[in-house]
Amino acid sequence: MRRTLTLILFVGFASIFVLGNGSPALAQSKKASEKAETKEGGEKDADESDVSEPSVTHGTVKIDGKDVAYTATAGKMVMKDDGGEEKAHVFYVAYSLDDADASKRPVTYCFNGGPGSSSVWLHLGMLGPRRIKLNDDAKPIRPPHELIANEFSLLDKTDLVFIDPVSTGFSRPAKGQNKNQFHGYDEDLRSIGKFIHDYTTKFGRWASPKFLLGESYGGLRAAGLSGELQNRYHMYLNGIVLVSAVVDFQTLRAAGNNDIAYTLFLPSFSATAWYHDALPEHLQSQTVEKVVEEAEQFAKGPYMQALLAGDSLPDEQRKLVTARMSELTGLSSDYIDRANLRVNMGQFGKELLRSRRRVIGRFDGRYTGIDSDHVGESAEHDPSASAVFGPFTSAMNQYLRDELEVNEDRVYEILTSKVHPWDYSEFANRFVDASATLRKAMTDNPYLRVYAACGYYDLATPSFAMEHTRDHLGLPAELRSNFEMGFYHAGHMMYVHEPSLIKLRKDLIKFYDAALGDE
Numbered sequence: 001m002r003r004t005l006t007l008i009l010f011v012g013f014a015s016i017f018v019l020g021n022g023s024p025a026l027a028q029s030k031k032a033s034e035k036a037e038t039k040e041g042g043e044k045d046a047d048e049s050d051v052s053e054p055s056v057t058h059g060t061v062k063i064d065g066k067d068v069a070y071t072a073t074a075g076k077m078v079m080k081d082d083g084g085e086e087k088a089h090v091f092y093v094a095y096s097l098d099d100a101d102a103s104k105r106p107v108t109y110c111f112n113g114g115p116g117s118s119s120v121w122l123h124l125g126m127l128g129p130r131r132i133k134l135n136d137d138a139k140p141i142r143p144p145h146e147l148i149a150n151e152f153s154l155l156d157k158t159d160l161v162f163i164d165p166v167s168t169g170f171s172r173p174a175k176g177q178n179k180n181q182f183h184g185y186d187e188d189l190r191s192i193g194k195f196i197h198d199y200t201t202k203f204g205r206w207a208s209p210k211f212l213l214g215e216s217y218g219g220l221r222a223a224g225l226s227g228e229l230q231n232r233y234h235m236y237l238n239g240i241v242l243v244s245a246v247v248d249f250q251t252l253r254a255a256g257n258n259d260i261a262y263t264l265f266l267p268s269f270s271a272t273a274w275y276h277d278a279l280p281e282h283l284q285s286q287t288v289e290k291v292v293e294e295a296e297q298f299a300k301g302p303y304m305q306a307l308l309a310g311d312s313l314p315d316e317q318r319k320l321v322t323a324r325m326s327e328l329t330g331l332s333s334d335y336i337d338r339a340n341l342r343v344n345m346g347q348f349g350k351e352l353l354r355s356r357r358r359v360i361g362r363f364d365g366r367y368t369g370i371d372s373d374h375v376g377e378s379a380e381h382d383p384s385a386s387a388v389f390g391p392f393t394s395a396m397n398q399y400l401r402d403e404l405e406v407n408e409d410r411v412y413e414i415l416t417s418k419v420h421p422w423d424y425s426e427f428a429n430r431f432v433d434a435s436a437t438l439r440k441a442m443t444d445n446p447y448l449r450v451y452a453a454c455g456y457y458d459l460a461t462p463s464f465a466m467e468h469t470r471d472h473l474g475l476p477a478e479l480r481s482n483f484e485m486g487f488y489h490a491g492h493m494m495y496v497h498e499p500s501l502i503k504l505r506k507d508l509i510k511f512y513d514a515a516l517g518d519e
Contacts, residue, residue, distance in 0.1 A: 055405045058098070061129040061186055063147050067096040070129060070155055074404045076170065077202075079194055087177055087519045090195050091170035093404065094161040094203075095120075095129060096487050103207040105157040105288075106238070109196050110198035111165065111295070113217025115188065116419040117122040118169035118412065119162040120396045122215055122243070126495035126504070127160055129153050130403070132395050134496045137364035145391040147399060152505040157512050158211065161199060168413050170406075179272050184423025185432065188221060193228040197235065209238040209516055216461055216492065219245020219452075223434035226448070236445045239515035240317060240438075241508065242452040244461050244492045247438060248472075251465035254344055255317065258295045258431075259307040260468070262342050263299040268328045268462035270295035272365030275457060278330030278352060288456055288489070295328045296464055346378035360382065364491025365457035384491060441471045442482060451511040453504055455494040463487060484511060 050209075054075025061068050073096070076089040097105060101240025112121050124132050124147070131150035154160065164171045166182035173179045182191045199207055214222035219242040228375055239368050246252055254261035258470040273279050274291045282292055306313050306321040313321075321341065326333040329343070330352055338341060343351075348359045361367035361384025393414050400406045424432050442448050452470065454463030463485075470483050486507045490497035496502060512518075 010508065012449065013056055041515055055096075055404065055407070057405055059206070059403075060130060060210065061151070061153060061155065063151055063153055068129075068153075068156050070095050071098055072129075072404055072460045074400070074406050077195055077198055079191065080172075084176035088166045088173050088182060089171065090166060090191075091164045092195075092199070093123065093128075094199075095155055097155065099196040100206060102159070105203050105211040106512065107161060107200075108154070108158045108211040108213050109163060109199075110213045111163045111192065111218045111221060112215045113219070113221065114168070114415065114419065115183070115217055115422045117217075118164045118170060118396075119369060120169075120392050120414055121493060122213065123162045123366070123394055124392060124399065125493055126152075126243070126501065127154055128162070128215070129155055130393050130399060136498050138361075138364065138368075138384075138387075138497075138509070140387040140389060141485050143390060143394070144172075145395040145398075147403075149396055151393045152501050154505065154508060154512075157509055159208075160263065163192060163195060164413075165419075167419050168416055170408050170412055172410075176459055178424070179418070183222075183419045183421075184425070186343050186426055189224045189228045189424065190232075192221065193225055193232060195401040196225070196229060197233045200235070205367065208439055210235065211239045211515070212237060213241040213243065213513070214245060216245055219243070219247055219433065219461075220249075220434050223247045223438040227434075227437035230441055230444060237441070237452070239448065239511065240450045241511070242450065242466070243457050244455060244494065245452060245466065246461045247466070247469045248431065248433040248435045250433065251468050253431065254342065259342070261465075262307060263304050264347075264468055265345060265459070266299045266303065266325070266328065267292045267464045268293040268365070268457065268459055270344075271349075271456040272360060273328075273330035273352060274460065275366055276330070276353060276360070276368075280327055283327065289487075291462075292327075292456060295402075295403055296467075298324055298328060299464065302339075349379050350377060350460065360459075361385070361387075361491065362459045363493065364455070364496075365459050366491060388493070388496065435473055437473060442475060442479055444472075446479060446482070448482065448513075449511065449515040451508065452483070452485045453488065453493045453494065453507070454485060455488050455500070457489075457491040458494075460492050 011256060016139065046056045055074050056423040057072045059070055059072060072093065076091050078086055079088045079090055080086055096102060101189040106472065110119055110122050110127060112119050124130065129150055130147050133148045166173060166190060167179055181187055210223055212222040222240050222242060225239060226237060229455055234512050250258060250260060251264050252261055271288050274284065274288050302321055305323065322333045322336050325336050335351060345362060349362060353368060354374055358368040359379035360370050360383045365386035367384035367387055369381060371380045397412055450467045454466050469483065488500035488503060489496035490500040
């Protein structure tokens with residue numbers, strides 16, 4: 001699998017499978033798959049019997065020292081086109097505060113990424129009233145999982161709606177509908193935008209302040225939705241939260257002559273090497289923040305200049321750059337020189353701790369694992385993914401059926417490949433990029449605020465990549481403060497690290513207050 005995919009990016013442990021930049025070949029592959037559509041693995045489409053009254057349950061959770069009583073609604077929204085034809089049944093779980101005026105209370109629409117992920121990661125890791133208990137020290141937990149009250153939920157500040165895109169979770173195309181009409185950049189924005197419109201209408205939330213919260217590819221989706229909702233439905237947002245997100249694929253994919261991605265990953269390499277005590281003493285004795293700052297200055301200065309020079313780089317300058325890069329990454333000068341100054345994440349993850357016979361996690365560089373050999377160029381697995389897949393899957397299945405009282409026979413698709421190939425044909429011959437859409441949404445609606453949360457040890461969507469996206473949006477000076485960032489001592493899912501989860505909640509409360517005009 002690793003050799004056949006150009007890029008696999010876990011998005012809150014929802015993978016981004018990029019098979020090309022929206023190439024004509026990909027579009028043709030999609031058309032061919034539409035003609036040969038089958039129900040994979042015996043999975044059936046949704047039909048009328050799937051849509052019943054949603055399950056409504058009630059609970060209480062203590063947040064910030066106060067008891068918060070809430071109503072949980074878990075069900076399927078029937079999505080229809082303008083002609084009334086059923087297109088899909090979209091599963092969601094919504095939490096609303098009891099005894100509150102819904103028309104005035106903020107509502108946040110939440111989703112993970114992939115493409116192909118359900119919303120389980122944000123739901124049971126960060127935002128919902130229940131969360132999985134995990135270890136802060138980047139060690140796997142002993143099965144089975146343990147669900148605990150989430151005292152760091154945002155439910156005291158905003159109602160929450162967790163959306164599972166079509167083919168994920170329990171969401172399925174309506175009977176007779178081709179699934180591929182939902183599986184692409186534009187198709188996804190239309191279907192999720194339609195769900196948000198329909199939910200907002202059905203539950204009387206048009207007067208509510210509205211937020212989007214997306215993780216990883218969910219960040220690209222949120223940026224795209226800022227335009228889809230504004231242009232199609234004239235629905236203006238108050239805020240967007242980007243958790244370990246990507247908005248511009250050029251910042252992540254070091255393909256061809258796109259050297260910018262190498263520079264944007266380097267500070268995360270430095271942070272991860274620092275965490276594993278793999279840097280020289282003069283750097284190891286500093287804080288991770290200071291190390292990252294030095295790495296960023298080097299990345300956007302001497303390192304970028306060296307990559308721009310290409311084959312014309314003088315030997316003496318090459319030696320200086322190689323030596324400094326070795327200091328900042330923990331890799332040997334010889335390895336960096338043989339890599340022609342261009343080390344990708346897969347190589348770094350295999351090489352950094354090779355002498356210790358360990359590989360490091362992609363989604364969280366704090367995690368380490370063991371491969372069958374220690375001579376290859378890339379790791380066989382991601383130990384940070386291995387540590388969370390089992391707990392989140394078992395917890396979600398139990399929680400849905402036991403506490404939310406959802407009666408459903410289908411498999412709850414935590415993360416599925418059935419959405420692929422994903423159609424990026426709009427971006428033929430260029431990188432997938434929603435930054436222009438986000439910029440226009442922010443300039444059309446100057447009250448729209450954005451918060452990007454980034455983990456220092458995230459080697460899937462590095463923090464410097466999001467900084468680059470922010471600094472290249474082209475916002476006028478008076479709106480630049482509308483885009484804020486926060487940094488956390490964990491990886492892609494920074495909320496699995498409780499100290500980071502605590503900080504993230506505090507930062508988001510301040511962000512919501514600012515977006516609502518309450519501060």
